[in-house]
Amino acid sequence: MKKIVVPSLLLALALPAAAETPQQMLAGYAAEAGHGFAPSPERGRQFFIEKRSAAEKMPSCATCHTEDPAAVGKHVITGKSIEALAPVAGSARFTDAAKTEKWFRRNCKEVVGRECTPAEKADLLRFLMTKAGI
Amino acid sequence: MEKIRVWDAPTRLGHWLLVGAFAAAWLTSESETWKDVHVAAGALMFAVVLFRLLWGFIGTLHARFASFAFTPAAALRYVGSLLRRQPEHFTGHNPAGSYAIFLLLGLTLVTAVSGWAAYNEFGGHLSEEFHEGAATAMLAIVAVHVGGVIVGGLLHRENLALAMLTGRKLGERPEAIGSARPGWAILLAAWACGAVWLSAYL
Numbered sequence: 276m277k278k279i280v281v282p283s284l285l286l287a288l289a290l291p292a293a294a295e296t297p298q299q300m301l302a303g304y305a306a307e308a309g310h311g312f313a314p315s316p317e318r319g320r321q322f323f324i325e326k327r328s329a330a331e332k333m334p335s336c337a338t339c340h341t342e343d344p345a346a347v348g349k350h351v352i353t354g355k356s357i358e359a360l361a362p363v364a365g366s367a368r369f370t371d372a373a374k375t376e377k378w379f380r381r382n383c384k385e386v387v388g389r390e391c392t393p394a395e396k397a398d399l400l401r402f403l404m405t406k407a408g409i
Numbered sequence: 410m411e412k413i414r415v416w417d418a419p420t421r422l423g424h425w426l427l428v429g430a431f432a433a434a435w436l437t438s439e440s441e442t443w444k445d446v447h448v449a450a451g452a453l454m455f456a457v458v459l460f461r462l463l464w465g466f467i468g469t470l471h472a473r474f475a476s477f478a479f480t481p482a483a484a485l486r487y488v489g490s491l492l493r494r495q496p497e498h499f500t501g502h503n504p505a506g507s508y509a510i511f512l513l514l515g516l517t518l519v520t521a522v523s524g525w526a527a528y529n530e531f532g533g534h535l536s537e538e539f540h541e542g543a544a545t546a547m548l549a550i551v552a553v554h555v556g557g558v559i560v561g562g563l564l565h566r567e568n569l570a571l572a573m574l575t576g577r578k579l580g581e582r583p584e585a586i587g588s589a590r591p592g593w594a595i596l597l598a599a600w601a602c603g604a605v606w607l608s609a610y611l
Contacts, residue, residue, distance in 0.1 A: 330442050339441070352444050358530060367533060374534060381439050 297362040297369040297409065301400045307393035319402025322395055329388030336360075336386060336399075345406040361407040369400065413585035415500060415578040417469040418594035423457045424573055426601055427517070430454045431551065438544070448528060449608040455521035456604030458514050460597050468593075469586040471501030479504035496564045500580030503561065509554040516550070519543040525611060 305314050324342060326334040333339060333351055340348040340360045348357035362368040369375055383391040391399075434450040437443035465474040483504040490497045497503070502510060520543040526536035562569040565579075572578040576589055 332442055350441070350444070352442060353448070353528075355528070355530075371534060374537075382441070384439070385441055 294370050295372050297400060297404055297407075300369050300372060300375060301397060301404065303372070304393045304397035304400060308397050309394070312394060312397065314397040314401035316398070316402040316405040319398035319400070319405075322399055323402060327387060330385050333386055336382070338386075343406070344403055361403040362409065363407045366407075369403075410498075410579045410581060412577045413500075413580045413582060414576055414589060415471050415580060415584070415586065416573060416576040417472055417586055418576070418589040418591045419460070419464055419597045420468065420472045421573055421576055422594045422597055423461055423464070426457050426597075427454055427513075430457070431547070434544070435548070445609065448524075448611060449605045451521050451524050452604045452608035452611065453601055454517050456601050457597070458517045458521075460600055461514060464593075469588075469590060470584070471586065477502035477504075477507035477510070479507050481508075484508050491560060491564060494564060496561060498565065498579075500578065500584045506554070506557060506561075509550055509557065512550050513547060513554070516543050516547045520547060528611060 301314060305312050308314075323336045323340075323344065328334070337344075338351050339357060344360040345363055347359055349355070350357055358368070359366060360368060362370075379391055379396060383389065430450040430453040434447055434454070437447040437450070440447070464472055470476055484507070487497055487499075487504045491505075520540060523532075523536045523539035523543060526532045527540050532539075558569045567579055569578075
């Protein structure tokens with residue numbers, strides 16, 4: 276038993292370092308959203324620009340990431356530039372599932388006022404990939 | 410033993426500035442709306458710790474690092490004395506508490522520098538992970554530190570948190586510090602304000 280458990284634990288520890296792709300992440304969220312769910316870039320765009328009332332100073336994703344997520348964004352509070360959200364060539368966006376989940380959790384809670392659903396994540400990622408030309 | 414002046418003013422002010430800023434940093438840690446406050450809290454802590462490093466050499470007796478540089482064996486002996494409910498008395502920092510201080514000072518520097526790197530998108534994932542790991546380690550040590558203050562305070566029958574506020578603590582008269590150095594506390598306050606102001610340009 277130990278011969279199996281120890282290597283699998285080591286493998287589990289090593290997994291987060293393994294690079295994922297936006298395609299794999301999209302497939303994962305779509306599968307989580309339910310059988311037959313088809314991610315829509317248009318629904319993703321609507322979600323991205325929709326103005327909400329959870330955070331007064333940052334009503335939508337586009338407030339900081341701008342209406343064009345393939346371009347560099349600007350933090351509305353600090354004025355810091357934000358690396359393009361869309362997984363454009365050479366970008367590290369959506370290559371680490373744990374990091375993606377962490378930022379979905381943080382930013383959805385703050386801007387949407389709740390955690391995002393797998394369907395919303397799939398739609399948004401489909402939209403971002405379209406913007407990146409994938 | 411009698412109540413004597415042990416903690417000077419800059420040590421006390423610095424301690425409570427760190428407490429306030431650490432709490433503020435945790436409360437704003439998940440927020441983008443409060444990011445400027447989070448960054449200001451980090452800059453404040455960094456500035457206070459830089460001052461504390463200097464004060465550890467030029468401050469009053471019990472604030473000097475040399476006065477609380479204990480061996481690990483001394484720290485274990487002190488914890489043992491707490492467990493036996495016969496705590497060894499130290500007028501300044503006790504050996505276990507002194508380890509918490511050195512760790513918290515070091516981790517503050519690591520947390521602040523990695524936070525600054527993450528804020529400026531240097532070092533990719535690594536600076537973010539480092540920042541969170543160091544902050545979590547700090548929180549754990551703060552918990553041990555507060556626990557030690559409560560347990561030690563009960564066993565010594567002395568309100569140690571109040572002593573960090575008033576500067577007065579049980580000890581022998583020759584161990585008392587002369588002046589509380591209020592002028593240095595004003596200097597620290599100005600330095601800390603400067604750091605908060607500069608944090609908007611990080």
